[in-house]
Amino acid sequence: MALRKGVSNVKMIGMWNLYPKDKTRDVSTSTASLVEPCSVQPSFYFNFNETDDETTSPSDRATTHAARQPNNNNEIILPTSNSKQLPGLPRLEPPKVFGLPHCFAVVLGSVLSASILFTVNGVHSKCGGLGPALLVWFCSGAMNFVGAQCYAEITAATGETGGEFILIYRTLNPMPAFMQIWITLLAGTTMASVTLAMLFSEYAMHIVLREYGLDLPRHLLKLVAALQLSAIYALHCISTRWVARLQIILTILKFCCLGIIISAAVRFIIVGDAVDLSSEFQRVESVQIVDIFQAFAAASPVFLGWQRLTFVAGEVNNVTRNIPISMSVSTIISPIVAILLHLSFAAVLSEQELQSDTPVIVLFAHRAMGRLTPVALLLVSVQALCSMNTGILAGTRTLYAAARESMSPEFWAMLHIHKLTFVPAALTLMTISMPMLLIENLHQLITVLGAFRWFPPMLVAVAVIVHRWRFPRVYRPFKVPAAFPFIFITFCLVQTIVTFIQHPLAVGVCLLGILPAFPLFLVLVKLRRPMTLFKAVERATEFMQKLLLVAHDLGHG
Template structure:
């Protein structure tokens, strides 16, 4: 964190570059490619695969039974999936305006920082660093490991050994961290390949299900709304589950500075990817219902695997492999985007400055990637990772709602700001109301979990005042921080971000 100079938060709307100036040497101008900084290498296609690849994780393959369990009917279940898609699309459009108005990477953190200042942004950053990102990555990595081992342990009485799952999950995180440290281009290529594989797997499900449906197997769709729940609480919980499966629609905003022509490609990537996911999700659910009754689907622990056994016969092994490929790409997307939160936070003085360093050779934020990896590995031995994530499920909507509130605040406070994309004001208002509803219902449905999450957020207050607000730190502490940063720079061969002087 900032060791001197107080709250070193930068609220520039363009990317900040706190590193050394790169001056011409011997009269020769320094080319942009020689500068040590993050490069805009993410194309429109890469942006689409990042959004699609992160949204389509394990949820659509293994969790539709949760939505059905709450809604109690096929028709209402499909309505919930569609409603969650529309809600996600509204949020994505709002983030399209935010991302082209504030071209700083970091997503929610950057927008809250610009709109409301350092302390609220730091609290979000704190809970993200400590729990949300590492636990999410650990869970997705363990899901990958569990399903990649599934074909070798086909008996229900003989599941994959826990030690093997955790070891393979650690290998997954380590390999993808290495790839992300090596090159942004390599990381986006991994994302492209695995996004394509998971879309192909879903298309296989959709085609097989629709063929089964067209052959006359329509009994599961007869009286499709019969037995639908009338409980508002159950519908809200179904929405939570559906929205969880759509999570990731705003993650391209975490790497805005590395997106080629963000003013054009960010909104285009959103408009292409989110509707695509909505169509795929709804059709995948239709395919599931074509092959399984509501009782079978509700009882299934892994819907895609059950679907494979019913319709694919000897090719059923494809489904666990498809889930594994999907989650592998999900871990890659989380590492790529999550590390940028730490990088931007450090660049603005909210985390140790070492995390704002960039590899001289690879031009990647290596220290923040390594920290992301280490924190994820620390959570691997834990037995209650999913419960930890539940503590902070409401934080996601609190953060998203705060970012949208910042959008409305800046519409009023800073109307002169350039807005290359400007959505109708009704959209952020509707989305903010829904976010508030989800946060409040979180406290109603799971008050203990939400209170524990709130308490851990509050632990960020003393950290902020010690690390950021306290400007008169003793010399020995300042020297210790500087020496540690210097040694890390030598070990990893990293430097602060450079900017070009005209």
């Protein structure tokens, strides 16, 4: 391996051969306490003279050990977030701007997305009554709580930026990690952000123009969506700190709107105009077991989004405390709010209206809110903005982490030299997103591609099990019961199977969308071919560096 010129305090130590599975020899005072027994040891590693094991915190040692992953040359790879600074070279890394309030805003702003206002009808009709519907909301929230606990454990132990990509890459295999990059580029961030932008523009413009009885043409709605997408991406390029502050503002506004909606239902009950909920609980229609599974498939995605906090783990202050607390509390709050919302709709709307195809939020607003009807429309717009903002956070960090591990173009691993923002990754996602505004029926397409939405969470749950088995001595500041990963894996499998049964065509469409990732991984990552493409990308990267003022973190060893 070629060493960088001028680096004098880094030396190569020894060669490690095959050892039996017993306690490994101490070859470095800085890593001796973390070396695990294994049959094949790496050929060499770097030892930094300035490293002092007595001054290294347990969380830092755990991060170093958990991220150690042999590559094809049997080299030990030290984690980028824990590497030592080389003398004379500047550090260029994302600032830690996410405190506990920001963590709560990211999670609470992502869960209870706008889809809850459109899926209440489906959940209620599939369950056959109010009582079973509320039970489905509770159980779906409980399963997401279990999944969030699994994410919190492994993220608190590693503490690296990159979310699902970096957790899968470090623990399992590069191939499924590369699939995560592909999904991010294809649908995870790009297509989802476009769908949310269209939803925002539709409801926001309706608030503005409802007094005049006007509706914007479709192409003008797309123009508004494009402007809104450009503004959000521009903010991500300008300041991560302001992105975090915006998320707090949007989350507060979102819960204020939810509180107004629930208060309107309470007023309906006090006045005496509400539906008799006791009779609604007693009336339960007979349903098949397939309907119950379909109700779970409709309700569970409403609570997804808590995993987006793990993508910014390297930018979180006190990651071992803030991530477990915010994810645990938020995933407890979300099913409570969902149950209160469903009860509010059931108290105002009749059984026939709850099972109709018209979104319940529209019917509820016209009947119970009067002059406050724009609040309901504002809630949809704010929820769309919250989900879009956190989705872009997750997408840019995925590309950034992938480039740092040589799994994607190095251009994505660069930061703005002054603002320390993910400008290359954000501009790439925006460039892919904009043409998608021209696609009609985009919502149906993303619903079909969403058949694989439970695949990455399932792999992370598997990674929790593998991480415990491979690194049993790693310090884990937050640890969940051993049964949690197995429960969540089973839940994800059931959700995926039910989705395929509901949408048989989704299997073919998803496979067509995912399968290109396999040959691309083999050719671009493993074989590193064709060389002409890599040279062209290198020349383009040099040009874009000068144009955008972006650079690598030169201070990493």
